[in-house]
Amino acid sequence: MSDMDDMDDGSGVIKKFMFLNRKAPHGTVYALEGLEVVLITAAFDQDVSMVFTDDGVYQLVKGVDSKGIEIKDFSKTYRALEGYDIEKLYVDQASMDARGLTEDDLIVDVTVLSVPEMANLMAEQDVVISF
Amino acid sequence: MQFGILVNEGPYTHQASDTAYLFARTAIEKGHSVPRVFFYHDGVNNSTRLATPPQDDRNVSARWSRLAADHGVDLVVCVAAAQRRGINDDVLAPGFRISGLGQLVEMGIQYDRLVTFGD
Numbered sequence: 656m657s658d659m660d661d662m663d664d665g666s667g668v669i670k671k672f673m674f675l676n677r678k679a680p681h682g683t684v685y686a687l688e689g690l691e692v693v694l695i696t697a698a699f700d701q702d703v704s705m706v707f708t709d710d711g712v713y714q715l716v717k718g719v720d721s722k723g724i725e726i727k728d729f730s731k732t733y734r735a736l737e738g739y740d741i742e743k744l745y746v747d748q749a750s751m752d753a754r755g756l757t758e759d760d761l762i763v764d765v766t767v768l769s770v771p772e773m774a775n776l777m778a779e780q781d782v783v784i785s786f
Numbered sequence: 787m788q789f790g791i792l793v794n795e796g797p798y799t800h801q802a803s804d805t806a807y808l809f810a811r812t813a814i815e816k817g818h819s820v821p822r823v824f825f826y827h828d829g830v831n832n833s834t835r836l837a838t839p840p841q842d843d844r845n846v847s848a849r850w851s852r853l854a855a856d857h858g859v860d861l862v863v864c865v866a867a868a869q870r871r872g873i874n875d876d877v878l879a880p881g882f883r884i885s886g887l888g889q890l891v892e893m894g895i896q897y898d899r900l901v902t903f904g905d
Contacts, residue, residue: 662888662891664888664891664892664895664896666895666896668895668896670894670895672891672894684827685794685827688826688827688866688867691866691887692826692887692890692891695886695887695888695890695891696891696894699888699891699892699895701891701894701895781894782894782900784792784894784900784902785902785904786794
């Protein structure tokens with residue numbers, strides 16, 4: 656999460672990139688390494704959306720303490736996303752309900768979407784990358 | 787059509803790399819182009835030339851190398867993911883190179899499709 660200077664592929668093309676976060680923050684590396692791609696994509700001035708679904712909603716839950724597993728806590732990065740102009744954060748209502756979570760349990764402001772709303776949003780994207 | 791391919795899992799444990807390879811090869815056979823394959827997460831482990839699978843098994847990294855040699859496919863390994871996992875220039879199979887995540891984002895921007903293979 657360094658070298659965040661603006662990058663450019665020279666084409667001037669801006670596409671809609673959606674990052675689909677499906678995995679819990681710890682247990683596998685997908686959430687952490689996925690965040691790296693999100694930040695780089697924003698540095699390319701692309702139109703970035705992040706979706707949190709399935710266990711991915713746990714990435715945004717308040718009070719994560721990873722000291723016990725001796726792995727870096729990167730949850731602060733989600734709060735810093737605004738600074739990279741990443742403001743489109745969506746969570747899946749059904750995934751929240753299944754885990755007994757509400758928006759008050761999350762560390763950032765999000766838009767909660769139903770499954771049909773999520774499907775419509777996905778259909779609008781140029782690129783969907785799933786971690 | 788131009789396809790970018792993202793491989794997120796290592797060889798042998800997961801089928802992702804096999805399926806990605808078969809997809810790439812078939813796309814090329816059908817007249818499409820696959821200018822680049824990007825290896826991320828444990829996918830970087832597909833790039834080592836040190837793997838020596840049994841002779842009656844496929845050699846995953848060698849197969850990617852052959853695709854690069856025959857069709858000019860650019861095989862890019864994420865530097866940060868590679869460094870975490872002990873992959874560096876000394877162990878790379880032919881046709882692979884190490885570079886940054888910008889190469890992945892560029893595939894999304896420039897190609898018609900970006901297809902992910904992983905769990």
